[in-house]
Amino acid sequence: MADRGSHDNWRARFDEAPKRRDVDFVTQSSAEVEPLYTPDDLDAFDYDRQLADPGEYPFTRGIHPTMYRGRLWTMRQFSGFGTAEDTNERYKFLLERGQTGLSVAVDFPTLMGYDSDHVRSEGEVGKSGVAISSLADMETLFDGIPMEQVSTSMTINGPAAMLFCFYVAAAERQGADISKLRGTVQNDILKEYMAQHAWVFPVEPALKIIVDMFEWATEHTPHWNTISISGYHIREAGATAVQELAFTLANGFEYVEHGVARGLNIDDFAPRLSFFWDVHNDFFEEIAKMRAARRIWARHMRERYGATKPRSWMMRFHCQTAGVSLTAQQPMNNVVRVAYQGMAAALGGTQSLHTNSLDETLALPTEDAVKLALRTQQILAYETGIANVIDPLAGSYYVEALTDRMESEAEAVFDEIERMDGVVQGIEHGWFQRQIHHSALRYQHEVEQKRRIVVGVNEFEDSDEAQLEILTVSDAPAEFQRRRLSELRERRDDADVERCLTALRGAAEAEDNVIPAMLDCARAYCTLFEIRHALEEVYGAYREPVFF
């Protein structure tokens, strides 16, 4: 055991010494931290119970015995803009430069289930992602890219099942064996209500469709991740690291409970659940968050839900560096932020990573900016040595103490959620939304009062900044999409379209699994909005609780 007296001596000398820095010593989440951590902070430390070796329950040190010795994390840059043709070209550019997986960003109309020619889509088509209104667009998006071989992540939530059906149908057209498809749809509707707000249906039917996906994919696309339970957007909307951790895990438990309530075997669907974390600026807090997340998930899945397969206990996750941490002022500084954040993700044991581009507070990234972001990951992976040793920060007094603290703070949030009768009640009463808003306000106050320094924004400002070249997306994609959709509506078999949409409505009314009928709609070239509209007639639409 350590000699406590020696720390008392240090404490006395520390307290006496002058301290010239008048700032708050807090994490990015405003949690106070000690100036020094010692063996005293790990009093009851038990290696086997709290850490265990990598690949062993509770997986604090990582889910694989080999981690990056076996294979590096997947470098997966989220991208999409303009038409499917434009984005197809960008994907080929990235794959040729060593990217190892695709990640599809769709535009806002697609995120909300509107076709490019819908009145609500005006001004938005192809602006912040690629426009996908039907199977035809998906076929173009993957033209010349073998869908049986690439792994594809699609950030889509409200209409996730619809885009998944377009993807499966496009793979069928390529002649792929769909049981070999690998990838992820985000499909995490609970965090949409909490933070990202791209919803379509009310909470209960939305959850029902997600469980339909679990059920269908388990049988037909067993390598597909049916959901990516996401803290990213919760954090970006203002949450602290602990709120991100706790709300996301609570959402994960909610999905598990809905799957089990359907009568699914937890060990059939749990291995395909995946997670997605934000990596913000506070290096150690982020690493501790990821280690705590793995441990909490494993413990709850095994002890509370009785899952028996180790794969059901393992939390696999993707990370993205924090978009909200980037500054429009002195944007070159963002390169440095992203590099540190990427390093934290790797030290936290991520399975895949997106590094943001330096110009993303100004517009969608240029090709050069994306390339630099990808090179940042390659430098991390190949030059820094961090991928040589598994979980190298284990045993650090600070990192272990912070991991323990974040776990116990998350547990306290779970208790609070239980007292309000669960996640769905909390969403409908706006509890989560308020918590996130309050954290965003606190952060803003800290910055404006200069209690928190943001380099280039409230300190070390430059008055004569050079402007960056940025990417502009014209209105040409909107025009192109309108034409393509009207040709599609001419070309396809109207009777078949009508029959498929009627069958989909029927399946929804009968409370059957809607995926087979939806897949038929995709194959018949029903558009995204037609599918959305058919289901909306049965399920209705979500209404937001408005407050600030």
Add this chain to the structure above:
Amino acid sequence: MVKKADRPIRVLVGKPGLDGHDRGAKVVAAALRDAGMEVIYTGLHQTPEMIATAAVQEDVDVVGLSILSGAHMTLFPRVRDLLSEAGRSDVLVIGGGIIPAEDIERLEGKGIAKLFGPGTASQEIVEYITSWAESRGE
């Protein structure tokens, strides 16, 4: 607090378009309220028509718009035009979001008085509105 006709400045904070990023809009709304203004927040996914109608009905002095989806060139001027068509060209329209510099110039040419980018202190927005209201009162 600067008043015109003995009432606080009334502001409608609106989210036109489909993007769900409301962190900035809500932080600004709260800051304006804390500065003594009366603030109405529309909620997400509004059409320009919904925002202009609400602004007229609520008889606001200022409309603040936030977009992070890239649709600002279409939707910001539409709100401005609808307000003018409704006889409310006196309403100050300002905006914020992910807006490139050249678009800022073009929007200012289309009657969006001021665009606030990422990193703007909310106090700067309060001061802008307050001094606009003062000059209007003269």
